[in-house]
Amino acid sequence: MADLILKPGKERSLLRRHPWIFAGSVARTEGRLRPGDTVTVLDRDHRPLARAAWSPHSQIRARVWSFDPAAPVDHAFFKRAIAAAVRRRAGHPWLSGQQGMRLVHGESDGLPGVIIDRYGDVVVVQLTSAGADKWRDAIVDAVIQATGCANVYERSDSDLRALEGLQAMSGMLAGSLPQDLSIEEYGVRMAVDVVQGHKTGFYLDQRENRALARTLAAGRRVLNCFCYTGGFSLQALAGGASEVLSIDSSAPALETARRNLALNPALDATRAEWRNDDVFQAMRGLRADGRRFDMIILDPPKFAPSAAHAERAARAYKDINLQAFRLLEPGGVLMTYSCSGGIGIELFQKIVAGAAIDVGADARILHRLAAAPDHPVGLAVPEGEYLKGLVCQQA
Numbered sequence: 001m002a003d004l005i006l007k008p009g010k011e012r013s014l015l016r017r018h019p020w021i022f023a024g025s026v027a028r029t030e031g032r033l034r035p036g037d038t039v040t041v042l043d044r045d046h047r048p049l050a051r052a053a054w055s056p057h058s059q060i061r062a063r064v065w066s067f068d069p070a071a072p073v074d075h076a077f078f079k080r081a082i083a084a085a086v087r088r089r090a091g092h093p094w095l096s097g098q099q100g101m102r103l104v105h106g107e108s109d110g111l112p113g114v115i116i117d118r119y120g121d122v123v124v125v126q127l128t129s130a131g132a133d134k135w136r137d138a139i140v141d142a143v144i145q146a147t148g149c150a151n152v153y154e155r156s157d158s159d160l161r162a163l164e165g166l167q168a169m170s171g172m173l174a175g176s177l178p179q180d181l182s183i184e185e186y187g188v189r190m191a192v193d194v195v196q197g198h199k200t201g202f203y204l205d206q207r208e209n210r211a212l213a214r215t216l217a218a219g220r221r222v223l224n225c226f227c228y229t230g231g232f233s234l235q236a237l238a239g240g241a242s243e244v245l246s247i248d249s250s251a252p253a254l255e256t257a258r259r260n261l262a263l264n265p266a267l268d269a270t271r272a273e274w275r276n277d278d279v280f281q282a283m284r285g286l287r288a289d290g291r292r293f294d295m296i297i298l299d300p301p302k303f304a305p306s307a308a309h310a311e312r313a314a315r316a317y318k319d320i321n322l323q324a325f326r327l328l329e330p331g332g333v334l335m336t337y338s339c340s341g342g343i344g345i346e347l348f349q350k351i352v353a354g355a356a357i358d359v360g361a362d363a364r365i366l367h368r369l370a371a372a373p374d375h376p377v378g379l380a381v382p383e384g385e386y387l388k389g390l391v392c393q394q395a
Helices: 075-090 130-134 136-147 204-216 231-238 251-262 279-288 307-327 345-358
Strands: 002-006 020-022 026-030 038-042 048-054 060-066 100-105 114-119 122-127 151-156 169-174 182-185 188-191 221-225 243-248 272-276 293-298 328-338 363-370 388-394
Touching (some): 002 048, 038 060, 075 100, 100 204, 114 136, 122 136, 136 169, 188 251, 204 293, 204 328, 221 307, 231 243, 243 251, 328 363
Parallel strands (some): 002 038, 221 293, 293 328
Antiparallel strands (some): 038 048, 114 122, 328 388
16 A cells, blocks of 8 residues: 655645646655555645555656545446446436447546447447556456446557556457447447547547537538548438538548448438548638538547647637638538647637638527537546537528
8 A cells, every 4th residue: 555645735636526636746655656556645744635546657647546535446446436437328318229328438437547438239448547557457347247248349549548658558358349340320320440440439429419410401511521430421411411522631531431321321322422632721622613511510630639739729720610611601500629628618719700700701609519428527627528619600
């Protein structure tokens, strides 16, 4: 058993139930410690505050498992925590019947560094912290017991692992993968590549936003930028879009998007156009060609992984939104997103507003959007609110 003693005053964030302890808050440690080991966190007067996982290579030196300093962190702890997270999803009406779902969302479910997604009969585990990595076997056993799903694949290949001093790890942890894995999302079937696909194989966080796009698309000419495997595109087609142009710089992603369209024979493939191109250049080319759209979807990759990248990212976000307003017909709808943790919702709205002002667009916000409800945000951990979006309508 080892202890982590905080510097004076550094206990305040823990008392507000924020689970991160930064390097600058640590006065010293007592006892032998290896990465991922559980420590008791003490204030300067040695009053116990929490149990946390030690991570000597990260600026976040410890992540809290429990704010009960007497709580044992063992196999039973993970069994209870993962079962509780699964029950919370099972009781949510929006998630009822979903074949693709996030079961554990890190800090928001009291399990820092633990991401668990389910796609039908396959569970994908992503472990991004030293503490989560140490308890891999317990986590796998707990998720199998909580879900009854015997097929578990690991996708611990996030860049976050390098910050923890951990190597990337991927592969089967239990069972096997089906030859062709797909899920149905609001009536649209989508292939899931848990081995090579982005994140754990699919962007589950945009589920409800794709459903909203479907309701808005009827009769509209739709442009979907950064379309990846076509989630928004296929929902727009299902919603009755008159045409959908989808652009992405990844040829393999577009090939998967075409296969996804083929999985849905009820959709009119003649209304879909797929273009392999750089989105920034393609949008300028569309304007030069005189193309106009009634609905534009901008779901770019993470331009700002941290606040340090915010200024450069802001320029990129402004550019694509500026081009979108130029391509949008009067009365047209823009669905624009940022998944950058370094860009808050207030800054993002200012960026989009600045883009509209620069092109003389008169637009208003109809909806503010966030991640699906299986990606909750802990009230004490606002950093978890990474995905934000706006639905704007041009006058």
